[in-house]
Amino acid sequence: MAIREQEVVAAVAGLQIVGNEEGLIPAFGLYLTRHYADYYNRISFACYHRAEREGPAARDRARAALIRAGEVCAFNTFGGIMLSQEWEAVVAPMIESREDWAHGMVAVVNALGWGKWRVDRLVPGEELAISIANSYESTGYLADHPERSDGGVCFLATGGASGIMNLLYNGDITTRPALTPQYFEQVFSTAGRFVARETACRANGAPRCELITTRS
Amino acid sequence: MNDVSVLVQRDCLGGDRIVELKLPRAVALPDLDRVDGVVTRVVLSELPRPFFKLDVPGRFLLTGIIGDPRIRVTVRLSVRDRAVPTAIDVARSLLAGP
Numbered sequence: 001m002a003i004r005e006q007e008v009v010a011a012v013a014g015l016q017i018v019g020n021e022e023g024l025i026p027a028f029g030l031y032l033t034r035h036y037a038d039y040y041n042r043i044s045f046a047c048y049h050r051a052e053r054e055g056p057a058a059r060d061r062a063r064a065a066l067i068r069a070g071e072v073c074a075f076n077t078f079g080g081i082m083l084s085q086e087w088e089a090v091v092a093p094m095i096e097s098r099e100d101w102a103h104g105m106v107a108v109v110n111a112l113g114w115g116k117w118r119v120d121r122l123v124p125g126e127e128l129a130i131s132i133a134n135s136y137e138s139t140g141y142l143a144d145h146p147e148r149s150d151g152g153v154c155f156l157a158t159g160g161a162s163g164i165m166n167l168l169y170n171g172d173i174t175t176r177p178a179l180t181p182q183y184f185e186q187v188f189s190t191a192g193r194f195v196a197r198e199t200a201c202r203a204n205g206a207p208r209c210e211l212i213t214t215r216s
Numbered sequence: 217m218n219d220v221s222v223l224v225q226r227d228c229l230g231g232d233r234i235v236e237l238k239l240p241r242a243v244a245l246p247d248l249d250r251v252d253g254v255v256t257r258v259v260l261s262e263l264p265r266p267f268f269k270l271d272v273p274g275r276f277l278l279t280g281i282i283g284d285p286r287i288r289v290t291v292r293l294s295v296r297d298r299a300v301p302t303a304i305d306v307a308r309s310l311l312a313g314p
Contacts, residue, residue: 011260011263014260015258015269016256016258016269020273020277021273022292022293029234029288030227076228080228085267085288086279088281089281092265093263093264094264179228
């Protein structure tokens with residue numbers, strides 16, 4: 001693997017990504033948000049718990065919607081990052097293969113404060129296994145709620161993981177496509193797209209949250 | 217200045233405040249000195265491809281890579297309606313030197 005993660009994390013930290021007088025954080029050709037993790041967590045978990053009380057069908061729809069929100073985030077944020085000058089300056093010089101794009105994206109994630117992601121397995125075009133030592137979603141869940149017997153709660157991370165695979169192997173972010181709504185539908189809604197599932201979660205007592213992404 | 221081309225104008229909030237331009241030549245380090253009103257200047261020369269970021273509050277954020285002809289200008293809300301002319305003015309100042 002050609003990606004030197006510590007160098008990426010240090011370089012992204014050196015970009016001085018801060019808010020301006022408009023309250024916006026322009027970086028990577030995007031507007032980033034510096035968000036209270038608890039704000040997102042409490043809204044998403046309240047939604048999920050309400051749906052759980054309604055029954056399995058509502059629960060499944062809520063889970064799917066929250067993960068879809070993560071995929072939309074991945075499309076715009078990860079896609080935007082991989083097309084950015086910052087990526088060209090920091091990550092692109094290390095890239096030797098398509099798989100390095102995935103490792104590079106995970107390295108950037110590890111500079112964003114989302115928890116410590118690790119690529120456990122990447123089978124080109126087939127499977128991505130990521131685990132997270134301290135996802136902010138599971139951390140937030142356990143701060144407010146008792147441990148769950150089942151059902152992971154890392155919805156955004158789940159969508160992020162499938163986003164990486166869809167951008168690389170269902171679409172082709174390396175060809176610098178325009179990140180349009182039409183391209184999103186092409187990459188994230190077609191048959192054979194990648195879907196991630198959380199197979200272990202700290203909210204269920206697991207030591208790490210584990211995300212497995214395969215084709216649907 | 218006709219050889220400055222607009223590559224893309226968009227932003228991820230459904231607006232058009234980010235303008236990417238291609239200059240007729242690569243940006244050089246001394247070019248950055250010609251941009252007026254810069255309050256924050258970051259040049260990460262230790263990177264394999266040196267990244268720069270110049271912030272002019274109230275007007276724009278200019279980013280790019282030394283040695284690359286492409287620049288990105290993210291304009292502030294107050295000049296949103298003049299995003300492309302503002303970006304081209306920035307390009308003009310970069311290119312004004314010898």
